[in-house]
Structures are given as C-alpha cells and as structure tokens.
Amino acid sequence: MADIKEDTGHAHHLSLAVEPPKMEEKEEIRKGKQKRVASLDIFRGLTVALMILVDGAGGEWPVIGHAPWNGCNLADFVMPFFLFIVGMAVALAFKRIQDRLKAIGKVILRTLKLLFWGLLLQGQFLA
Structure with a gap:
C-alpha cells in the first residue's frame, strides 16, 4: 500500500508515497469501524x-x-443520567444486530454474570 522511496536530492530525508485505498479496502474499513x-x-x-x-x-x-427526602439537588440526577445513557447505548447496539435472539441471550448471560459478581463482592461473602 505504501512504499518508502529515497529522496536523491537530500540524503537525510525519506518520502512516503501512498496509494489511495481501493474500493474493496474502503468497504472493509467502513464495515470494521462503527x-x-x-x-x-x-x-x-x-x-x-x-x-x-x-x-x-x-x-x-x-x-x-x-x-x-423532601427535595432534589444536582447529585440526585447522576443515577437517572446513567440509566438514560445505558438505555440509549443498548438501543443503539441492538439496532445494528441482525440475530436478535442470539444478542438477547448474550445480554441475559452478561447480566447474570454481573449480578453474580456484584452479589459476591458487595454482599460481603468474601470478607
């Protein structure tokens, strides 16, 4: 893709000749980067x-x-903000997936793993 060519005018400099990517390479780059x-x-x-x-x-x-209990300050918005962010991220992730049943299975398995580790570490079973 890129060839390094020696510049004959200046002995200390190298120039980089870059070819533009081919159409197939552009499609692969576009598909790989979300x-x-x-x-x-x-x-x-x-x-x-x-x-x-x-x-x-x-x-x-x-x-x-x-x-x-009888008011609301700035700190009380942090958790709802995180819940909104997680909901949007999940919705955007599911939008790109073709096999929804397999994706839902992965989500459920990851949720169970996180619950297990959360209960184990925060439930003081190790202490």
Missing part, C-alpha cells in the same frame, strides 16, 4: 465528571450534595 454517537459520549463524560464532583465536594457544598 460510528459512535458523539453527543452520547459527551453526555457520558459530563455525567462521570458530575459524579466525581458530587462525591468529592458534595459534603462541602450542600447545593450539589444529596437532598433529604
């Missing part, structure tokens, strides 16, 4: 930053800390 939704990635990053801010400074600033 498009990401930038807005969802940005929202995920902002939610993680909010979570870190709430965990670190939530006790110092009551405005961003968790509210008592």
Whole structure:
C-alpha cells in the first residue's frame, strides 16, 4: 500500500508515497469501524465528571450534595443520567444486530454474570 522511496536530492530525508485505498479496502474499513454517537459520549463524560464532583465536594457544598427526602439537588440526577445513557447505548447496539435472539441471550448471560459478581463482592461473602 505504501512504499518508502529515497529522496536523491537530500540524503537525510525519506518520502512516503501512498496509494489511495481501493474500493474493496474502503468497504472493509467502513464495515470494521462503527460510528459512535458523539453527543452520547459527551453526555457520558459530563455525567462521570458530575459524579466525581458530587462525591468529592458534595459534603462541602450542600447545593450539589444529596437532598433529604423532601427535595432534589444536582447529585440526585447522576443515577437517572446513567440509566438514560445505558438505555440509549443498548438501543443503539441492538439496532445494528441482525440475530436478535442470539444478542438477547448474550445480554441475559452478561447480566447474570454481573449480578453474580456484584452479589459476591458487595454482599460481603468474601470478607
């Protein structure tokens, strides 16, 4: 695809001659690389930053800390934001899959594995 050719005018420089990819290679590149939704990635990053801010400074600033039972503050939006992000990611992932039954089986198996490890590690069975 790319050939390195020596530049005869300057002994210390090499030039790179690149051929444009063929049509078949373009299709393979296009199929292999999935498009990401930038807005969802940005929202995920902002939610993680909010979570870190709430965990670190939530006790110092009551405005961003968790509210008592009779109110709602900024910290109370972190979990709903994550649930929205997960729901959108799952919906976008299922949109690209042809064999839905096999995909649902994988999702259920992964869910059971995560529940198992969560109960084992957080349920204090190891401590």
